[in-house]
Amino acid sequence: MAEVTRVVACPLAQLPPGEVLRLDRAELRAPVSVFNVDGELYAIDDTCTHADESLSEGWVEDCAVECPRHASAFDLRTGQPSSPPAITPVRTHLVEVVDGDVVVEVGTPRPR
């Protein structure tokens, strides 16, 4: 069974629509990024599955983030890449707002 780590990312007010927050915390085995797309929150592993690139530096369009290095786009809802060179999905994580804070349950996939 996958390990689950619950992380308070930030107050929701610090992550307005169009913004992304990269979480690189000691308790996480890998960085996680949280995106606010038109008021909807998405959390995925930050590192592209093709090479060591931060997806938080990418461009978001139509609920997908495009890797800044080779332009594979990952669906923020499923983690699936839509085009090569990346072929492996990134992990998605459950994210919710609790008492005004953005909370990520790292290790629990986003429900489909």
Ligand code: FES
């Ligand atoms: S590093 Fe992301 S697509 Fe190559």
